[in-house]
Amino acid sequence: DTGVSQNPRHKITKRGQNVTFRCDPISEHNRLYWYRQTLGQGPEFLTYFQNEAQLEKSRLLSDRFSAERPKGSFSTLEIQRTEQGDSAMYLCASSLDGLAAQYFGPGTRLTVL
Amino acid sequence: AQSVTQPDIHITVSEGASLELRCNYSYGATPYLFWYVQSPGQGLQLLLKYFSGDTLVQGIKGFEAEFKRSQSSFNLRKPSVHWSDAAEYFCAALGTSGTYKYIFGTGTRLKVLA
Numbered sequence: 265d266t267g268v269s270q271n272p273r274h275k276i277t278k279r280g281q282n283v284t285f286r287c288d289p290i291s292e293h294n295r296l297y298w299y300r301q302t303l304g305q306g307p308e309f310l311t312y313f314q315n316e317a318q319l320e321k322s323r324l325l326s327d328r329f330s331a332e333r334p335k336g337s338f339s340t341l342e343i344q345r346t347e348q349g350d351s352a353m354y355l356c357a358s359s360l361d362g363l364a365a366q367y368f369g370p371g372t373r374l375t376v377l
Numbered sequence: 378a379q380s381v382t383q384p385d386i387h388i389t390v391s392e393g394a395s396l397e398l399r400c401n402y403s404y405g406a407t408p409y410l411f412w413y414v415q416s417p418g419q420g421l422q423l424l425l426k427y428f429s430g431d432t433l434v435q436g437i438k439g440f441e442a443e444f445k446r447s448q449s450s451f452n453l454r455k456p457s458v459h460w461s462d463a464a465e466y467f468c469a470a471l472g473t474s475g476t477y478k479y480i481f482g483t484g485t486r487l488k489v490l491a
Contacts, residue, residue: 306481307479368422
């Protein structure tokens with residue numbers, strides 16, 4: 265399978281804990297995106313990378329959130345000091361370039377107790 | 378501000394009936410447009426995309442969409458719905474300059490009656 269993969273698929277954590285999610289994009293794609301989706305809503309943009317450079321961050325991405333793509337391949341999204349409001353599906357997508365269609369992974373569902 | 382609107386939150390159709398899901402966009406310039414489908418607990422699967430040219434685009438699973446510039450719309454259609462089409466459908470727009478992030482509509486949940 266050469267699609268976008270995300271791990272873990274589900275994460276349950278207690279408020280105040282740190283969590284980290286991983287995304288492996290389609291191998292030839294140089295753009296990687298993170299979105300957050302809450303129940304009954306469409307995905308909302310968080311941030312994106314071109315190769316290893318993080319080019320844009322949404323104002324939704326508070327200081328507790330950090331994303332990296334160290335070698336321009338996989339990416340990690342870390343949330344520090346989780347809050348109940350962070351409970352959501354976190355989706356990763358990749359594309360060949362900025363104006364190409366984005367292909368999504370299965371998502372990581374985060375539940376903060 | 379840029380936005381994508383899907384006016385119908387829920388739609389119910391009978392199996393074999395035709396389907397049309399509405400999508401309207403508000404952008405300074407015509408964006409690239411996409412339809413995605415999401416099954417429960419899953420990621421989004423690309424159904425079709427419109428960049429330019431022919432305003433009627435064909436996608437996977439028998440879906441098609443028509444771009445109408447005068448109405449700022451990009452409606453998704455299927456002539457005959459199958460029970461397996463029950464899912465949530467999202468319209469998305471991508472600006473062609475500046476930022477390269479999608480703006481999604483809030484989605485339309487499709488229920489198919491046997």
